[in-house]
Amino acid sequence: MAKDFFGNLGQALSKTAKELSGRAEDVYETQRLKNKISAEERQIDKIMADLGKIVYQRYKEEVPVDDVQKELCEQIDQRMEQIEQLRTDIKDLKIRTRRICPSCGKEVEKNAAFCKFCGAACPTQEEEEDAGDTIDGTAEEVEEEKKSEESAEEAAETEAETEAADIAEDTEEPTADEAGEEVAEAEAEEKADEAAEEITEEAKTEE
Known part of the structure; x- marks a missing residue:
């Protein structure tokens, strides 16, 4: 009985x-055939794309289709x-969120204090504005504007010197000769007044 049982069990397992x-x-062969179908x-798809x-190239060359x-x-x-529009939007977004390192020229985060590539300091837009106003225009325009400012300053200085000279002339003190003449005139007037008074007193006495 046991022998028959184990014999039957072996046959069933086999x-x-x-x-x-x-x-x-069968599963392996089926999958292999499916892979071939996918490859084909x-x-x-590649041939249809080509x-x-x-066809699109002919259309661009204005060949009738x-x-x-x-x-x-x-x-x-x-x-x-x-x-193309989406790519432009991406560039604009990068410009708003990134800036160029002044040392190595690579893109860094907009608010980064230091470049992660070279370690150089990257001033923020607010710091750049606080450092001073930027000068727009070409080098020639800047030079011309500088010369105009210098000419205006020179003209202002000349005008100020002229006004100062005029004021000095108006307030200039008299010389020694002029002062002597004034004293002499005052003394002569005083003596003439005294003589007139003496004459008047003599006339009264005679009366």
Whole structure:
């Protein structure tokens, strides 16, 4: 009895193993064939893409194409324009969020105090504004503006010197000769007054 049982069990296990092995082979073969199908489909997609590129190239070269092809090519143009706009938006975003390191020229974060590449200090926009106003224009325009400012300063200095000279002339003190003449005139007037008084007193006495 035991011998028959184990014999039957061995046969059942062997049969099951063969069935599982056969199924595994079927699964493997099925997957292998599916992979081949996928490879062929990828090749077809590539060929169709190349064919579409040829049609689109003819459309760009203004070679006549049918209405359906033309419509599809116009859709491609619209999507390409949209891509360019999106790329421009990305650049604008980078400009707003990043800036250039003044030392190594690489992009760093907008609020970074130091460059992560070279370690140089990166002043923020507020610090640059506090450091002083920037001068716009070409070097020639800046030089010309500087010369104009210097000319204006020289003219102002000349005018100030002229006004100072005029004021000095108005307030200039008399010389020694002029002072002597004034004293002599005052003494002569005083003597004339005294003589007139004496004459008046004599006339009264005679009366």
